Amino acid sequence: MVIEYIRYTVPSSQADAFEQAYRVASPVLDADPHCLAYEIARGVEEPEHYVVRIEWDSVEGHEQGFRRSPAFREFLAAVRPFIPQIQEMKHYAVRQSGTAR
DSSP states (O other): OOEEEEEOOOOOHHHHHHHHHHHEEEHHHHOOTEEEEEEEOSSSSTEEEEEEEEEEEEEHHHIIIISHHHHHHHHHHGGGGGGGGGGEEEEEOOOOOOOOO
């Protein structure tokens, strides 16, 4: 498993449209066999900052499976207006995780 982090800077005036774009795109992620989970988080101290976190089965599953699937066009159509606001889009391998009690 790998985690893709996509960091956006979205002006407050576009926040509702950004969140709606991911609501439209989310059924595509839900249906993709390579996507294990995802979340969209908005900054508390800096609400113009968003982080999209997507768990993929592998980099290959994401890039060769999802991105080459017909459904990717639907996903991209929904989020395309916000591509210029991406600050980072990278895959990370989890090295440690835990649960706070």
